[in-house]
């Protein structure tokens with residue numbers, strides 16, 4: 033589904049990520065860990081074609097990203113939902129409209145029933161008409177997750193989705209990610225939170241990737 037073959041990335045200085053070769057299989061659940069500044073966000077950006085590898089190959093859904101046209105990249109991105117750490121919303125639009133925005137932008141209809149089901153699933157049914165500035169941190173993250181999945185993506189990438197949440201809210205978000213994985217979605221979560229990873233491991237089969245010295249390795253079972 034997403035494959036790296038000897039891929040590397042450099043922002044212009046030395047290589048930040050080197051010799052990355054891995055496969056994210058359909059339906060897999062991966063965590064990505066590593067020190068601050070080691071390249072976790074950069075790796076996720078390579079996973080959705082926001083960045084192109086500066087060496088080697090990244091293949092998304094059997095198409096090498098470097099060979100994709102601009103439209104090809106846009107179409108590919110529709111199959112990938114991204115939850116950013118610092119999720120941004122259009123503050124003058126209610127939560128429901130913000131969540132539905134990706135469908136609007138891609139010219140697809142938003143069945144009202146689907147939208148209300150999705151908001152209920154993330155626990156925001158009562159806040160559909162609220163404006164984003166009134167949401168708590170946990171509510172914002174769940175709205176961001178709803179927005180990332182409304183297009184029915186095959187892959188969900190989440191960058192420190194629980195970074196600003198307390199443990200209880202982190203668990204709630206994790207439960208939603210686990211449910212998505214059980215529906216067959218491929219999940220990649222960048223996180224510093226080893227407790228979150230341990231908790232996930234008790235619920236679902238996950239693999240942990242760790243960035244160390246510019247390489248990405250499968251972490252041991254010692255988490």
Ligand SMILES: Nc1ncnc2c1ncn2[C@@H]1O[C@H](COP(=O)(O)OP(=O)(O)OP(=O)(O)O)[C@@H](O)[C@H]1O
Pocket residue numbers: 043048066067068069070071072073074075
């Ligand atoms: N657009 C950019 N131009 C130049 N350098 C960048 C750019 N984006 C990130 N970097 C640098 O690349 C390195 C890795 O950044 P990245 O955000 O991928 O790390 P991270 O592991 O996600 O960090 P954190 O855990 O702190 O979020 C950092 O040193 C960062 O300053």
